[in-house]
Amino acid sequence: MKKIFIMLCLTLAGISAVFAQTEAEKEIIELSKNKWQWMADKKVDTLTKLFHDQSVFVHMGGSWGKQQEVSVIKSGGIWYKKADIHQVSVNIIGNTAVLLNRITLLAVVGGNEVTNPFIVTEVYVREQKTWKLASLSFTKTTGS
Template sequence: MDRPALGSTSAKQEIIDLSRQKWQWMAEKNVDALENLFHENAEFVHMGGSWGKERELKVIESGGIWYKNAEIHDTSVNIMGETAILLNRITLLAEVGGNEVTNPFEVTEVYVRQNEDWKLASLSFTRLQTSEED
């Protein structure tokens, strides 16, 4: 098989690259690409609540939350079997309900290997108390 060994540096880089691509797709409101990336049973946790895949796609498509830019400061990946946990410390520029906001977050992304593809199973935002000075 051509896929990187789970837990290897190249598998971790694959997850990092996929996460960065996800932020781009979210900024572009590319729900077709995100539909394919998000696991059918994915869960999304935001400051204002939590919901599943279909609602997240609708929120992105409608611009209810427009993820304009995620400035990534730190990233780590831990792979356990067919599951990868990625942590990003970011400053997120978003438009929420028509208002532009910037918040520092620790974002937890959980990916699961499904057949040959990684699927995003969970995306959770934890707002940090201090602003980023990077």
């Protein structure tokens, strides 16, 4: 009887851990989805709160930090018009979440509308119960 009780407790503890991770994964996926919409809508105030102060952004044409990314979005230097998300995966390691999106991005860059398939790597860090975007990197692929 004691063995059954211990096994039951261990099983419930394992289920709780899986459930908590699943909830965190859902939270990150929803945050990422919202981020794409905020970028499309040029909601720089909301994005400024989301982006970690030490965040980095890697694009096909270069890399830069938070202030330049916010400026680029605000000015329309890059207008992330629409991200069609095809596939999402999340891996949470402690207070860090690594999200991979396979997307087709419709954007306006330098006044030209372009559509490109990307795998986008997003790294989030959890600080004081809030997820912050620490890194956003675009890797162009050959298809969507």
